[in-house]
Amino acid sequence: AQSVAQPEDQVNVAEGNPLTVKCTYSVSGNPYLFWYVQYPNRGLQFLLKYITGDNLVKGSYGFEAEFNKSQTSFHLKKPSALVSDSALYFCAVRDRSFQKLVFGTGTRLLVSP
Amino acid sequence: KAGVTQTPRYLIKTRGQQVTLSCSPISGHRSVSWYQQTPGQGLQFLFEYFSETQRNKGNFPGRFSGRQFSNSRSEMNVSTLELGDSALYLCASSDGTWASYEQYFGPGTRLTVT
Helix, strand or coil: CCEEECCCCEEEEECCCCEEECCEEECCCCCCEEEEEECCCCCEEEEEEECCCCCEEECHHHCEEEEECCCCEEEEEECCCCHHHCEEEEEEEECCCCCCEEECCCEEEEEEC | CCCCEEECCEEEECCCCCEEEEEECCCCCCEEEEEEEECCCEEEEEEEEECCEEEEECCCCCCEEEEECCCCCEEEEECCCCHHHCEEEEEEEECCCCCCCCCEECCCEEEEEC
């Protein structure tokens, strides 16, 4: 079965500092990986995806993610954090045959002024 | 394009009752997926509908059911509600093709069962 793991429940970072939110995956075959963000009382917003190609994927709001096959990781990064980035972040893997997404447990990002 | 809409946004029901939630996908999208989000279990896949047919199903009891109409709008029904059904129910739409990777989520319906 396909799965993703987010080892950190919460990440704290000061505004202006770089941030990393970690995700590791376990899939058979090539993974289709995603990052979503959820703000309070809102649905999930798509940030970026890795399907194939360059290991560094750029997404919305200045976020990027690095796909590392040898370490089975897909960490989310941003060079300079904003207070408004504070939210709940989910890593997900898509079933190869269907639209089903399998989500990690989520990581709460708290950016302090 | 208008985004995914879900109605109602909030709902309070009593144990044993049933509830119907509605989801209108982005215009042109034919796939609608439903997810349940709870603090304890996280985000879990319920089912996916494509062109009025259930194409994939998660591991939920038969009390959870859904359907999709010819205009791609989808409804989810939960019968004989239990306290544990309290959750945020999210729907997501996509064009449903194999190469459509992004799913677009609605704001969710927060169901509280008392």
